[in-house]
Amino acid sequence: MTEYDLTPVQRVDGMLIKRDDLYAPFGPGEVNGGKLRQCVMLVKSVRDKYDSLLTYCSIHSPQAPITAAVAHAYEMPCRILYGGTSRESVASLPMPRLSMKYGATIVLAARSGRHSILHARAKELAAEKNSFIVQYGINLINHGDTLLTAVAAQAENLPDEIENLVMTCGSGITASGVMIGLHRYGKSVKHVHLVATAPDRRVFIHENLKQYGADREFEYHDLFHRPGFQYEKSVTARWGGISLHPHYEAKTMQWFKSSGLAPESTLFWITGAEPTNPARN
Structure with a gap:
């Protein structure tokens, strides 16, 4: 499967599931999913101008191994x-x-692990070795069309009419791209439910949507600010035979099961799965 192929929509135990986790170009058990696709497209668009890659993120974030895997594939430090x-x-x-x-x-x-401090340090180090900085969430800065198009295209094979679309919201980039895709391919979705596992990105999302003439209302469910929520805490959840990512979709699935939404009227978007094969030869 290439970065331009559509990942499937499957009906599992009565609910439609968008399986973006099945984009796994490096093989089963390796890094996978929509964020990997975004990183591949991004690096392809800049690799002739830079000598290496650099990223900064939480020590629990999959952004680090995603960036590392793409760098390895394109023989970039x-x-x-x-x-x-x-x-x-x-x-x-x-x-x-x-x-x-x-x-x-x-x-x-x-x-400190604060975003602003790491960003400033990343700029200093990037200048030393002509490194391209992969920003938080696989960045949009100066590359919006590349990244949002990478996500938006995946909406093409969704059903034309959907009652509820449920997806995890972290950086807001995937959520933005999906809703741009809904507009681009004429998909009628009555309720878009964003389940937030990070600080509030609603303003950012609406700004992205407006740039593409795709602004719309969505329902925002804030897990991040709930008492006791911890990003780094793993959660176990499955739907049918699918194991969900313990930091992202598993938490969204917990929300879904208590939401009152009917599986048969819902499409659940999986952005990626946890790598299960960390050992490499």
């Missing part, structure tokens, strides 16, 4: 910047370990 952590954590946690398996170099760049 890759650095991952983390803040507010230790070498012991890097050596023990799955996302940094998987990034290193793909050949990335880990840089403990700051005492």
